[in-house]
Structure formats: C-alpha cells, structure tokens
Amino acid sequence: MLLSVIVPCYNEEESIPLFFKEMEKIQAKLLGRYQLDYLFVNDGSKDKTLDVLRQLSQSHSAVNYLSFSRNFGKEAALYAGLREARGDLVTVMDVDLQDPPELLLEMVQLLEANADLDCVGCRRTSRDGEPPIRSFFAKQFYNLINRISNVEMVDGARDFRLMRRHMVDAILEVTEYNRFSKGIFSWVGFKTEYLEYKNIERVAGETSWNFWSLFKYSVEGIVNFSEVPLSIATFAGLFFCLVAFAGGILIIFKTLAFGDPVAGWPSMTVIVLFLGGLQLLSLGIIGKYLGKVFMETKKRPVYLVKERSRAQK
Structure with missing residues (x-):
C-alpha cells in the first residue's frame, strides 16, 4: 500500500537530508506493509533547496518534488501536495523534524486498529523553546477562535496528520483561494484522534515564521472561519x-x-x-x-x- 508523505520546503537545504535519513528508518520499520512515496514541495526557496531535491530525486525513485515559480506560502504548498498525492494514506510533515517521524508508526497502527477512524493528528502539549510571548498569543488565539467560530480547532494541533484517501478528497473539494488548513481539516469533519507529544526544536536552519507572520496567519484564520x-x-x-x-x-x-x-x-x-x-x-x-x-x-x-x-x- 502506498503512503504519500507531503513535505513543504522553504529554504531547507540543511534539513532535507536529515529528514530523509530519519524517514528511511521509518520505512524499514513498516516491514513492507507500506511504501513511502515522498513529495517535497519547494515553495520558492532562495537557497539550494531545489538542487538538493533534484539530487535526492535522481538517487531515490520514491522521492518526487514540485517547485513553485515563486513563494506562494505554506498553505499553497500543502494544497499542491494534497492534489499531487497518490497514496491510499497521506501524511503532511515539516522537514525540520519538529514533527517526530517515529510518531508516524503509531499513527499507522491506530488507523489499522480502528476502521472507523479517518485521521490521526498530532498535538503539542508544550511549547518549550518558543518565546514566551509567542506561546501566550498562540494559546489566546485558540481560546478566541473556538469561542467565535463554529469550527473547533484543537490547541497545539499540528499540520502533521495521517489521513485516509476519502478525507484527502474531501479537503480537495474545498477549492477556496484564501486557505487556512488547520480550519479546513476541522471543517470537513471526519473522525480524528490526536497523539500528544512535547515540543521539539528544529534540527537545522531557521524558521521563516516570526511573531508578525504568525499574527497575520491568525487573523486569516479568524476571518476565514468566523463572522x-x-x-x-x-x-x-x-x-x-x-x-x-x-x-x-x-x-x-x-x-x-x-x-x-x-x-x-x-x-x-x-x-x-x-x-x-x-x-x-x-x-x-x-x-x-x-x-x-x-x-x-x-x-x-x-x-x-x-x-x-x-x-x-
């Protein structure tokens, strides 16, 4: 069975080899039940991310990539990855290893054990390593959005989740230009369980998310899912x-x-x-x-x- 791994990338030349090395360990532990099909989405990176992806794709047949004409943002990269994914199961992961690859094994086991389950997501129980002001405002955002919106968003939930094909198809039916994936994942419904873990700092490179960009992202979420x-x-x-x-x-x-x-x-x-x-x-x-x-x-x-x-x- 094919398991598609969608990986948005923006200036991640240092992280990609480390991520792929860890994921290959996961492939070995899947014991042939699933074949990982990687789809890296280069979101207009300004470093050598595209060169790294070209080399990785040439040396590994399971690795594929898309490269945008410019930076369109992570939401566009997620949407592109979901549209291109071919697997019966589809997961979205950050390349900086803040989404622990070993959790993917638990997610697969949960889906196999429960035929009624459509998705297994991950949520952070702590924000160790983040600036206190960012953690404070992130918590307040979830408190606010859950009060003023009909769509419940789980505090600490990541984009890292494993979905069955029918849920991915439902998400792709939401073709709006202004996208807020955390809200869309909740809006489409489907039965979802969450695995909890403590925050892990990125292994290499620097995050492209600062306080101002996160603030604008939160405003997008409020406007998209509340009147x-x-x-x-x-x-x-x-x-x-x-x-x-x-x-x-x-x-x-x-x-x-x-x-x-x-x-x-x-x-x-x-x-x-x-x-x-x-x-x-x-x-x-x-x-x-x-x-x-x-x-x-x-x-x-x-x-x-x-x-x-x-x-x-």
Missing part, C-alpha cells in the same frame, strides 16, 4: 449611535435649563477622535472581508509550478 468581527463592528456602531442620541437629548435639556456656556472642547476632541478611530476600525474589518471576496472572484490559481520531477497525475 463575529463583522457583528462586533455592527453592534459597536449601534451602541455608539444610541449613546450619541442619548447625549444629544441630554445636551438639549441642559441648554434649555442652564444656558449654553462654551466649555468642554478637550473632552469633545477626545470623543471625536475615539469615534473616528472606531469607524476606521469597523471599515478595516469590513474591508478585510471584502478583500477576501475580491480575491476569490479573481479565480487566480493558488500556486504555479515551474518544475516537477514526475508527470501530473
């Missing part, structure tokens, strides 16, 4: 309209009763600036959703392939 920000903007506007109306009544009453002394300019300035900022914030929220709609209507491809090691399936 609550739009509701907040609506209710905030309604609330301040009522406050303004009540304030107007109060001013009319005060003027009729006590006259109209000229006073309160500082407080008035603060109020105007506050309401102006609130309006801009609301327009920004609405604009974010409109921007998503705009990109969807363009019907642009999620990615463009410049080079591939095998014919498209």
Whole structure:
C-alpha cells in the first residue's frame, strides 16, 4: 500500500537530508506493509533547496518534488501536495523534524486498529523553546477562535496528520483561494484522534515564521472561519449611535435649563477622535472581508509550478 508523505520546503537545504535519513528508518520499520512515496514541495526557496531535491530525486525513485515559480506560502504548498498525492494514506510533515517521524508508526497502527477512524493528528502539549510571548498569543488565539467560530480547532494541533484517501478528497473539494488548513481539516469533519507529544526544536536552519507572520496567519484564520468581527463592528456602531442620541437629548435639556456656556472642547476632541478611530476600525474589518471576496472572484490559481520531477497525475 502506498503512503504519500507531503513535505513543504522553504529554504531547507540543511534539513532535507536529515529528514530523509530519519524517514528511511521509518520505512524499514513498516516491514513492507507500506511504501513511502515522498513529495517535497519547494515553495520558492532562495537557497539550494531545489538542487538538493533534484539530487535526492535522481538517487531515490520514491522521492518526487514540485517547485513553485515563486513563494506562494505554506498553505499553497500543502494544497499542491494534497492534489499531487497518490497514496491510499497521506501524511503532511515539516522537514525540520519538529514533527517526530517515529510518531508516524503509531499513527499507522491506530488507523489499522480502528476502521472507523479517518485521521490521526498530532498535538503539542508544550511549547518549550518558543518565546514566551509567542506561546501566550498562540494559546489566546485558540481560546478566541473556538469561542467565535463554529469550527473547533484543537490547541497545539499540528499540520502533521495521517489521513485516509476519502478525507484527502474531501479537503480537495474545498477549492477556496484564501486557505487556512488547520480550519479546513476541522471543517470537513471526519473522525480524528490526536497523539500528544512535547515540543521539539528544529534540527537545522531557521524558521521563516516570526511573531508578525504568525499574527497575520491568525487573523486569516479568524476571518476565514468566523463572522463575529463583522457583528462586533455592527453592534459597536449601534451602541455608539444610541449613546450619541442619548447625549444629544441630554445636551438639549441642559441648554434649555442652564444656558449654553462654551466649555468642554478637550473632552469633545477626545470623543471625536475615539469615534473616528472606531469607524476606521469597523471599515478595516469590513474591508478585510471584502478583500477576501475580491480575491476569490479573481479565480487566480493558488500556486504555479515551474518544475516537477514526475508527470501530473
């Protein structure tokens, strides 16, 4: 049986040989039950990642790769890998070995033991080695998204998961341009169990994820899977309209009763600036959703392939 291993890569020339070496140990432990079919997706790397993949593909028939015309992002790489995967089982793994390859054996055993199980995922129980502020905001993101979205996302869940073919086919039916895979994996449903493990630091190279990129990624997740920000903007506007109306009544009453002394300019300035900022914030929220709609209507491809090691399936 074929087991497809999808590996997104961006500037990972140092990590790829180490990853492949560890995965070949896993292949030996599968005892011939599954044949690993590697699909590396080069997401417009600027180092020698593509050269390493070419050499690896030439020396190992089980290794294949796609190379994008530029950097389209990890979401595009995941989508491309899922579209190209040929296995009855499909797994997504990070090349930096933060996704422990030995867990793949447990994932296979769980699927074999439970015919009703569609997917086995992995989740981190700790974030050792990460900056404390990143860990804090990551936890707050999961708390927030699970409160404002109908799709439950597991705190600490990784993209590392083993899926049956029918689940992969269901994910591929979600053809939207603006993709947030953690949400899509949950949205399609299917019975999933999670294996827990402690965080492992990458073996080589540097991560391309910084605080700002993770923050933008979290915003994408909120916008893609919740309409609550739009509701907040609506209710905030309604609330301040009522406050303004009540304030107007109060001013009319005060003027009729006590006259109209000229006073309160500082407080008035603060109020105007506050309401102006609130309006801009609301327009920004609405604009974010409109921007998503705009990109969807363009019907642009999620990615463009410049080079591939095998014919498209």
